[in-house]
Amino acid sequence: MKKYVLASFMVLGSLAINAQDDGSKSTALKVGDVIEIGHPSTSKYKHIKFPRANFIIKRNGVADYKKALGEEVVITDVEKIDNGETRISVKRKDGRRFFNTVSNVSISLEKALEANEIKI
Structure with missing residues (x-):
């Protein structure tokens, strides 16, 4: 009798584990979403791959990372990497360039969400 009870708990436990939602916001993001x-x-x-300050200055840009704070960006590409991470490419919503030098920036999605570097 103990074997049947133990087996039923194991089956119910495995079903409960599979029924859990992973809570991943990366699957909900698609091209065209605004973050x-x-x-x-x-x-x-x-986790946001902004160019280094010396590269921005050489291209006659303004290397002020505080201006990126609160900026709305549009997702242009969503890519799954081999190790399970999601990398997204974004551009500014108003169409201008970041720091007057680059138009697209890549973001490691899961790590940037954990570090509160992006908001969905």
């Missing part, structure tokens, strides 16, 4: 750039958890953005 907002948030405040980084450190002094610099780690």
Whole structure:
């Protein structure tokens, strides 16, 4: 009798595990969605691949990362990487360039969400 009870708990437990929603917001994002750039958890953005300051200055841009804070961006490409991460490419909603130098920026989605660098 104990074996049947134990087996039924194992079956019900495995069904409950499979029924859980993973809560992944990356599957909900698609091309054309609008997200907002948030405040980084450190002094610099780690998971948003903005160009380095010397590259921006050489291209006659303004290397002020604070201006990116609160900027609305549109997703242009969603890409799954081999290790299970999702990388998205974004451009500004108003059509201008970031720091007057680059038009598209890539973001590591899951890591940027954890660090509050982007808001959905």
